[in-house]
Amino acid sequence: MSPRKVVILGYGMAGARLADEIRRRDPEGTRVTLTVLGEEPHHAYNRVLLSAVVAGTMRPETVRLHDEGWAGKTGVDLRVGTRVTSIDRTARHVVLADDSTVDYDVLVLATGSRPWLPPVEGLELGKDVVAFRTLDDCDRILEAAKFGAPVAVLGGGLLGLEAARGLAGRGNFVTVVHPLPTIMERQLDTGASQVLVRSLEKLGIDFRLGAGAARYLPGDGLKLDDGSHVPADLVVVSAGVRADTTLAVEAGLQVDRGVLVDDALRTSDGRIHAIGDCAQHPGTISGLVQPAWEQAETLADLLTGTDMRARYRGTSVVTRLKARDIDLASLGDVGAEVSDQTSEVLCFADPSGGRYAKLVVRKDKVAGAIMLGIPDAAASITQLYDRGTPVPADRLSVLLGRALPGVSTPASSPADLPAAAVVCRCNTVTKGRLVEAWKSGACSVAELATATRATTGCGGCGDAVRGIAEWLGAQ
Numbered sequence: 087m088s089p090r091k092v093v094i095l096g097y098g099m100a101g102a103r104l105a106d107e108i109r110r111r112d113p114e115g116t117r118v119t120l121t122v123l124g125e126e127p128h129h130a131y132n133r134v135l136l137s138a139v140v141a142g143t144m145r146p147e148t149v150r151l152h153d154e155g156w157a158g159k160t161g162v163d164l165r166v167g168t169r170v171t172s173i174d175r176t177a178r179h180v181v182l183a184d185d186s187t188v189d190y191d192v193l194v195l196a197t198g199s200r201p202w203l204p205p206v207e208g209l210e211l212g213k214d215v216v217a218f219r220t221l222d223d224c225d226r227i228l229e230a231a232k233f234g235a236p237v238a239v240l241g242g243g244l245l246g247l248e249a250a251r252g253l254a255g256r257g258n259f260v261t262v263v264h265p266l267p268t269i270m271e272r273q274l275d276t277g278a279s280q281v282l283v284r285s286l287e288k289l290g291i292d293f294r295l296g297a298g299a300a301r302y303l304p305g306d307g308l309k310l311d312d313g314s315h316v317p318a319d320l321v322v323v324s325a326g327v328r329a330d331t332t333l334a335v336e337a338g339l340q341v342d343r344g345v346l347v348d349d350a351l352r353t354s355d356g357r358i359h360a361i362g363d364c365a366q367h368p369g370t371i372s373g374l375v376q377p378a379w380e381q382a383e384t385l386a387d388l389l390t391g392t393d394m395r396a397r398y399r400g401t402s403v404v405t406r407l408k409a410r411d412i413d414l415a416s417l418g419d420v421g422a423e424v425s426d427q428t429s430e431v432l433c434f435a436d437p438s439g440g441r442y443a444k445l446v447v448r449k450d451k452v453a454g455a456i457m458l459g460i461p462d463a464a465a466s467i468t469q470l471y472d473r474g475t476p477v478p479a480d481r482l483s484v485l486l487g488r489a490l491p492g493v494s495t496p497a498s499s500p501a502d503l504p505a506a507a508v509v510c511r512c513n514t515v516t517k518g519r520l521v522e523a524w525k526s527g528a529c530s531v532a533e534l535a536t537a538t539r540a541t542t543g544c545g546g547c548g549d550a551v552r553g554i555a556e557w558l559g560a561q
Contacts, residue, residue, distance in 0.1 A: 097124025100362025141252030369400015462487030
């Protein structure tokens, strides 16, 4: 039987990861011939780490997911800088901008998402108005954000705050404009938002909350809908994204907020699948890396025939803010109030110390949590959440990061951490897997990352992996 022709539209994080997973299962290409079409001119890179590029703590080449020789070594037909203009479902091929075609047996949409530009008078993307989404966007931001220049960031979500922290760290005067009174409203409650704002203000970031941008004045800044003014030589737009479904809509696939997929990640056309930000599955939240990783693993099993029973059932997401000097993790249902009769809800707030913790327990399991400035609590509660382990009876100890040794933070006491404990959520890497890789010769954090992919997702497990490496090196 000849190998199936699989074409992946999109060479971002989801598309690149799917290609990796397929080749890991089919290294010789005997079951799948693989073509990857990417619109950007770059090799795949980790978008999650772009805030570190803006901050100057990482160079563009260090966030690459593949090197220049990856395609040749893996037998992948990779075409970067290639725009697909349409999908012909009857002929089973895609049409490129030069009118050439690429045939497929199976097509995978990994087209990601595009930044949303709020309807503000005079606001158009250009030299002084830049979205924060791509590696090229980072170049534009750094070129425009001269030292000491005032910068306005539109959007107080995860990416907006990461961009704001990076720019403030470079010496810019940053103002975050957010139309709601709570920042990161999808992940935080009011109390956590207030503490986080106070912490970021100490780092030189100003906030205009509960006010939207009404008009952009080039060279001057933003006029807000409350009549106030925000000076800005540069406006960074991070007001949200929209799934890139243009090709899917034109091809007649079923689309809502994203391309609708089932548990086998099939669209309404059984020969076409979708993963990552462009896909809409009832069990996941778009815009985060971990669901895309898990979808790529499931689809790779199906496309290579490794496990035809594989199904994607959704992802329990832990969100981390990747901003220097801020340690924040949020998971599950964070909206429950202390008065909620169906849950146990514990809260602790220390605004001057930049600490806030909230723990929601239902049926003796972690149902939700916010951990700001309390890394030990974040480590132990995340492990309880991942493993579905009953919460120890002393809830206060758990909330404050003083849990039992069995759920302690890997970075501080890796010897006590069970081998089955997940250290890197993005790549489902356990402590046991890291120990195995170390024994096989991966004797540094960089080598552990290459062998297991730990730290290559959101980067939030970096301290934990370093702690385990130090512990192993001292044995």
